[in-house]
Amino acid sequence: MLKLYGGDRSRASIVRWYLEELNVPYEFVKLDMQAGEHCQSEFLAINPMGKVPAIVDGDFQLWESGAILLYLAEKHDKMPPTLEGRAKIAQWVLFANSSLSIGVFVEANRERELPRLMTPLNEILEQQPFILGNEFTVADVAVGSVVGYKY
Template sequence: MIKFYFHHTPNPMKVALFLEEAALPYQLVPIDVFRGEQHNPAFRAINPNGKMPAIEDDGVRVFDSNAILLYLGDKTGQFIGQTANRGELLSWLMFVATGLGPYSGQAVHFTHYAPEKLPYAINRYQREAQRHYQVLDQQLNNQDYLAGNEYTIADIAAWGWIDRAPGVLGDNALEVYPNLKRWYERVNSRPAVSRARQVGKELIFKTEMDEEALRAMFPQNYAVA
């Protein structure tokens, strides 16, 4: 059975959605990132990068949410589109991995968590997030999904971050991107999304962004004693 190392953050939620879509059995292994459990040696043996999420599949470790989606898609043959669209699927999957995800995360960090409000940094990352939203909006102008008219892991990957649009760009962020909003509503209406949102609801994670959480989430900001 798949062991799914989980926290209620955007990247693990992508994997939760795939697992629910594919009806794959899995064992949830909670990792409280606000308490620094992602830095424990046991978890570092699964993901040397100390980030969420990761999976173990009968002795095979896979880390990074987009790598996990690709691995599970290839393993099951589900949500990987048509062979003719493979280049499109991989391109949009990497667009999420290298653009939408990281820049959205930095926009959240500098807007909400940085100890100093740095206008340059906030502007830089919010503008880049907006640019990524615009790229997605344009791609979805004449098609239902990112890699054509078939729901794939590219859509699952993008959903993880677009679902957090209010935290990235503020309330009603999608109103100026009508195609992206329509896509989001289409994906969001899938029954698996409702199931994914319930994954780990019974778990009690630390929620306070106090010094312990800041040191756990952003250890590079602190000098090593």
């Protein structure tokens, strides 16, 4: 069974959300990050950066929430058939984990970045139920996880 490594209130919740949507069985391995379990050799063998989330799926190890989301979408046949469609998914997942995350999570950036980023996002979601149209995709998990963050 796929193992998802995370901690209390960590970005593993992003991957967890998508695994639940996909109905994929998984084991959640909760690291005691306060005690530094993510910096111990057992976990560093999975992610040498010492960050969660990470997954182990059979013999395959992967870290970075965005990469894990894209892997799961691909593995479970949730990616669009065209190169352009897949590129759009990658665009939103990368946006969520870079520009949007920096705008939301870095307090000093919020005043400047939130109106710039949330206004077009609102406009898109006023026109359609999901980021890429009428169907829920992994892009909604990536963007929704950041937008839903309570600071």
